[in-house]
Amino acid sequence: MRTQVAIIGGGPSGLLLSQLLNRAGIATVVLERKSRDYVLGRIRAGVLETGLVNLLREAGAGARMDREGHLHDGCHLAQNGRMFRVDFREACGKQVMVYGQTEVTRDLYDAQDAMGATVIHEAEDVALHDLTGSPYVTWRDAAGEHRLDCDFVAGCDGFHGISRQAIPASVRTEFEKVYPFGWLGILSRTPPVEDELIYAAHDRGFALASMRNPALSRYYIQVPLTDRVEDWSDEAFWAEFRARMPEDVAARLVTGPSIEKSIAPLRSFVTEPMRWGKLFLCGDAAHIVPPTGAKGLNLAASDVHYLLEGLVAHYRGDGRGIDAYSQRALARIWQAMRFSWSLTTMMHRFPGASDYERRMQDSELALLERSATARQLLAENYTGLPY
Ligand code: FAS
Ligand code: PHB
Numbered sequence: 001m002r003t004q005v006a007i008i009g010g011g012p013s014g015l016l017l018s019q020l021l022n023r024a025g026i027a028t029v030v031l032e033r034k035s036r037d038y039v040l041g042r043i044r045a046g047v048l049e050t051g052l053v054n055l056l057r058e059a060g061a062g063a064r065m066d067r068e069g070h071l072h073d074g075c076h077l078a079q080n081g082r083m084f085r086v087d088f089r090e091a092c093g094k095q096v097m098v099y100g101q102t103e104v105t106r107d108l109y110d111a112q113d114a115m116g117a118t119v120i121h122e123a124e125d126v127a128l129h130d131l132t133g134s135p136y137v138t139w140r141d142a143a144g145e146h147r148l149d150c151d152f153v154a155g156c157d158g159f160h161g162i163s164r165q166a167i168p169a170s171v172r173t174e175f176e177k178v179y180p181f182g183w184l185g186i187l188s189r190t191p192p193v194e195d196e197l198i199y200a201a202h203d204r205g206f207a208l209a210s211m212r213n214p215a216l217s218r219y220y221i222q223v224p225l226t227d228r229v230e231d232w233s234d235e236a237f238w239a240e241f242r243a244r245m246p247e248d249v250a251a252r253l254v255t256g257p258s259i260e261k262s263i264a265p266l267r268s269f270v271t272e273p274m275r276w277g278k279l280f281l282c283g284d285a286a287h288i289v290p291p292t293g294a295k296g297l298n299l300a301a302s303d304v305h306y307l308l309e310g311l312v313a314h315y316r317g318d319g320r321g322i323d324a325y326s327q328r329a330l331a332r333i334w335q336a337m338r339f340s341w342s343l344t345t346m347m348h349r350f351p352g353a354s355d356y357e358r359r360m361q362d363s364e365l366a367l368l369e370r371s372a373t374a375r376q377l378l379a380e381n382y383t384g385l386p387y
Contacts, residue, residue, distance in 0.1 A: 001029070001146065001147065001148045001149070002148070002149040002150065003027045003028060003029045003118075003148060003149075003150050004021075004026050004027045004028065004150065004151050004152070004315070005017075005021055005026060005027070005028045005150060005151065005152045005153075005154055005311060006028070006029055006031065006135070006137045006148050006150040006152070006153045006154070007028050007029065007030045007031070007153075007154045007156055008031050008126055008128070008137070008153065008154065008155050008156060008157045008161065008162070008163050009030070009031075009032060009033075009155070009156035009157035009158060009161060009163075009283075009285070010030050010031075010032030010034075010036075010039055010109075010119055010121065011032075011039060011105065011156065011157075011158060011283070011284075012101060012104055012105050012108065012283070012297055012300055012301075013156035013282045013283030013284070013285070013300040013303065013304060014030050014032070014154065014156030014157075014282075014283075015030065015105065015108035015109060015112060015119075016055060016056070016059060016061075016108055016300075016301065016304045017154055017156060017282060017304045017307060017308065018030050018112060018117055018119070019059040019060070019061060019108055019111050019112055019115065019117070020055070020058065020059050020304065020308045021308065021311060021312075022112075022115050022117050023058075023059065023060065023115075024308070024311075024312050026311060026312070026315060028117065028118070029118045029119075029120065029148055029150075030112075030117070030118065030119040030120065031120050031123040031126050031137065031139055031148075032119060032120065032121050032122075032123060033122070033123060033124065033126065033157075034121065034122065035121050035122055036109060036119075036121055039105060040102060040105060040106055040109070041102075042101075042102065042105075043100070043101075043102060043185070043187055043218075043260045043262070044100075044101040044102070044296075044297070045100070045101040045291070045294065045296055045297035045298075046098055046099070046100050046101065046210050046211070046212060046218055046294070047072075047096050047097070047098055047197070047210075047294035047298075048065075048069070048096060048097040048098075048099055048104070048297070048298065049096060049298040049301070049383060049384030050094060050095070050096075050097075050383065050384055051298065051301055051302055051305065051384050051386075051387050052097075052104075052297065052298050052301035052384075053065065053069075053097045055301055055304065055305060056104065056107070056108075059108070059111060060111050060114075060115075061104075061107040061108050061110070061111040062107070063107075064103065064107050065097065065099045065103070065104070065107065068099065068103070068213065069097045069098060069099035070097070070098045070099070070211075070213070071095045071096070071097055071098075072088070072095060072096050072097075072098055072196050072197070073087060073088055073089045073095055073196075074086050074087040074088050074089070074090075074196055074379075075088075075196050075197040075198070075199065075382070076194065076196060076197065076198040076199070077198075077199050077200075077201075077347075077365060077368060077369075078198055078199070078200035078201065078202075078245065078246050078249075079200075079201045079202075079362070079365045080201070080202055080203060081202075081246045081247060082246065083198065083200075083246045083249070084368075084369045085196075086368070086375050086378055086379055086382075087375070087379075088379045088382065088383050091372070091375050091376040091378075091379035091380070092376055092379045092380045092383060094379070094380075094383035094384070095383065096294075096382070096383055096384075098197075098210070098211060098212070099212075100212045100218075101297050103212075104297070120139075120141070122141055122142075123139040123140075123141055123146075124139060124140045124141060125138075125139060125140045126138070126139040126157075126162060127139070127162070128153055128155075128162070128163065128166045128279065131153065131166060131276055131277040131278050131279045132276070132277035132278070133277075134149070135149075135150055135151070135152065135153050135277070135278040135279070136148060136149045136150065137150065137153060150278075151278065152278045152279075152280065152311065152322075153278060153279045153280070154279075154280050154282055154307065155279055155280065155281045155282065155285045155286075156282045156283050156285060156300075157285050158283065158284040158285055159269070159284045159285070159288050161285050163279065163281055163285050164271055164281055164285050164286065166276065166279055167271075167273075167276040167279065167281075168276070171273070171276060172271055172272070172273075173271070173272045174269070174270070174271050174272075175268075175269065175270045175271075175272075176267060176268065176269045176270075177267065177268040177269075177341065178265070178266075178267045179265075179266035179267065179268075179290060179344060179348070180224075180225060180350060180351050181205075181222050181223060181224060181225060181266065181348060181349075181350075181351075182222070182223055182224075182225055182227070182263045182264055182265045182266060183208075183220045183221070183222060183223070183263065183264050183266065183291060184220065184221050184222075184223045184227065184229070184232055184237065184261070184262075184263050185218065185219070185220045185260075185261070185262055185263075185264065186218075186219055186220075186234070186237055186258040186260065186261045187212070187216065187217070187218055187258065187259050187260040187261075188216075188217050188219070188255070188256045188257065188258055188259060189215060189216060189256055189257075189259060190215075190216075190217050190254040190255060190256040191214060191215060191217070191254055192209065192210075192211035192214070192217045193209050193217070193245070193249055193252060193253045193254070194209055194249060197209060197210050197211075198245065198249065199292070199343075199347055200244050200245055200246070200347075201346070201347045201348070201349075201361065201365060202243075202244040202245075202349075203349065204240070204243055204244050204349075205221060205222035205223070205240075205244060205348070205349050206220075206221070206222035206244070206292075206347050206348045206349065207219070207220065207221045207222070207240075207241055207244035207245060208220040208221075208292075209241075209245065209249070219237075219241055220291075221237065221240050221241055221244060222348050222349065223263060224351075225265065227263060228263070229261055229262060229263055232261070234255075234257055234258050234261075237258070237261075238253070238255040241253070264291065266290040266291070266292075266344065267288050267290065268288065268289060268290060268337055268340065268341050269287060269288040270286070270287045270330070270333060270334070270337060271286050271287070272326070272330060273326040273330075274286045274303070274325065274326040274329055274330065275322070275325055275326045280307050280310075280322070280325055280326075281303075282300065282303040282304060282307055283299070283300030283303055283304075284296065284300065286303065286329075286333075287299060287333050287337070289336060289337060289340040290340050290341070290344040292340055292343045292344040292347060292348075293336065293339050293340035293343045293344075293381070293382065294382070295336040295339065295340050298336075298384060299332070299333055299336050302329065302332050302333075302387050303329045303333075305387050306321075306325050306328045306329045306387070307322075307325055307329075309321050310322035310323075310324070310325045332385060332387070335381070335385055336381075336385070339381040339382075343378075345361075346361055346364045346365065347361075
């Protein structure tokens with residue numbers, strides 16, 4: 001087999017890149033380790049920046065999002081029971097789209113099917129070869145061993161994939177911060193407690209009220225890294241969530257059985273460079289942000305944007321785009337890293353934090369409540385910096 005761009009990973013990065021490249025007349029093959037059902041069973045992000053919304057429309061995969069997604073003009077910040085609003089439209093004239101990553105991935109799979117794109121599932125032992133020469137990919141499945149020759153490889157295989165490791169350790173620089181807590185998240189078929197998201201800082205710990213649609217709520221609470229999902233009954237979750245939200249919010253909370261419950265660790269991670277010969281890293285394969293700023297999925301989208309531009313230019317005879325890919329992507333990544341780290345540091349309770357550090361957190365929130373300029377800076381970052 002031969003193609004122009006081999007894409008490792010059939011999550012949102014890989015599928016969006018494949019869809020956009022094919023629409024530009026560039027052939028791809030996507031190699032995904034898991035089954036389609038497994039990929040679509042993951043519950044992850046929920047907030048889409050305008051950049052991603054526009055890319056999905058450009059990819060011909062935005063129709064259901066436009067029908068079923070919800071545009072939000074702002075969000076709420078709460079501190080030990082007091083709540084104030086950040087008005088994105090007033091602060092920076094932008095909005096966010098609330099539409100689950102699971103649905104984005106489903107829409108991309110449907111668009112890939114409609115296009116007749118090649119997505120190979122349950123590809124085992126994927127390996128990358130000759131990345132600085134004539135690259136090719138090998139894998140194994142029920143039918144046996146396979147080889148795919150290509151011009152380029154896009155490593156869209158997430159944090160635990162193989163692509164990042166294909167870049168020699170002597171070339172790679174990794175930057176990491178692991179946070180001393182995780183997020184316990186649940187999905188429940190209940191009406192969201194508020195029309196917009198609520199990020200709540202509380203002495204008991206952080207909590208987030210989000211949603212997928214008017215009948216499906218997505219809620220999170222900060223938990224110690226030592227907690228396991230089985231430690232948390234639904235009742236215990238609801239009681240703790242209520243305790244961290246303002247009283248009027250807690251009073252109107254509708255609870256119900258969880259249909260998904262999981263704990264995600266929080267880390268900030270970046271690997272540099274994002275290119276090695278004919279290999280380009282994209283999305284979680286290259287970076288991880290704590291979900292506080294809702295940047296993970298959205299950074300994957302801006303990587304796809306830069307890589308798409310570079311590859312399209314290359315096939316038209318101009319190699320500057322792919323040469324600049326890593327630098328362009330990292331410039332935006334580090335801004336999102338800063339924002340996600342800053343919001344996480346402000347909103348969570350850190351074990352062993354000094355009284356001074358706690359006062360700094362209170363002061364950051366007080367500044368946001370008081371200053372339209374501070375809210376504008378938060379709104380510009382939350383709704384997404386320009387590509
Ligand atoms: P993904 O990890 O989504 O996809 C990579 C794909 O590659 C997977 O399908 C995997 O099976 C496949 N793969 C891996 N190794 C392979 C191999 N060797 N061969 C072939 N295929 C391979 N972001 C937010 O903005 N908000 C959130 O609330 C949020 N919650 C999250 C919760 C969890 C538990 C996790 C892990 C992430 C969360 N994220 C969140 C971030 C998440 O949304 C990512 O940013 C997003 O999935 C990035 O998409 P991809 O880069 O495609 O990586
Ligand atoms: C979600 O709805 O899953 C969500 C929303 C905003 C975040 C993180 C997660 O910052």
